[in-house]
Amino acid sequence: MKELSLHILDIVQNAITAGASLVEIGIDEDLQSDTMTIVVKDNGKGMTAEVLEKVCDPYYTSRTTRRVGLGIPLLKQNAEQTGGRLQLESEPGKGTLLEAVFGHQHIDRPALGDMPGVVAMLCGANPDMDFVYRHRAGEGYYCFDTREVKEALEGLPISEAGVIRFIREMIRENLDVLNQ
């Protein structure tokens, strides 16, 4: 089963392809409602209603394309297998918002995986873009924002190997605190 962080990487990849300059990733672990909600919001070129309709339908997508077009349908299927759902909102010229809800304790929920690694890699590979990663778990909350990091770097490139390592470790330490 694919880790959720890799699904998120797929979704962010769509946003990058769509020309986004800002991608906001949100993870909300709500033990009260037993849900894990993943939100990915971008300011890319968006989708027409027609494309949006096709993208949401796994059968349509998998039948009309051979290899491509499985990113969103697969995530949707995984979410629904845990009693959750996937929703997409998009408007041409405005951007796209994807929300996937998983049953948190459901046996079929994939593990979250390596979010620090995924976020650090995205930052390093796309130094001109901005990324926000918000993670809520119960009472705990952590927010990472490349706009703040870039300001603190005072001109040092975010794509520098040492900076990427630092970002990964910083996120990792903060998530560790969140999960205590």
Ligand SMILES: Nc1ncnc2c1ncn2[C@@H]1O[C@H](COP(=O)(O)OP(=O)(O)OP(=O)(O)O)[C@@H](O)[C@H]1O
């Ligand atoms: N954030 C987005 N902004 C604009 N268009 C999007 C976005 N996400 C998806 N799309 C559109 O939906 C289509 C399907 O996305 P999906 O991730 O399911 O497949 P894909 O990216 O085409 O292929 P794959 O992910 O399997 O390599 C994309 O080709 C693109 O046209």
Ligand SMILES: [Mg+2]
């Ligand atoms: Mg894709």
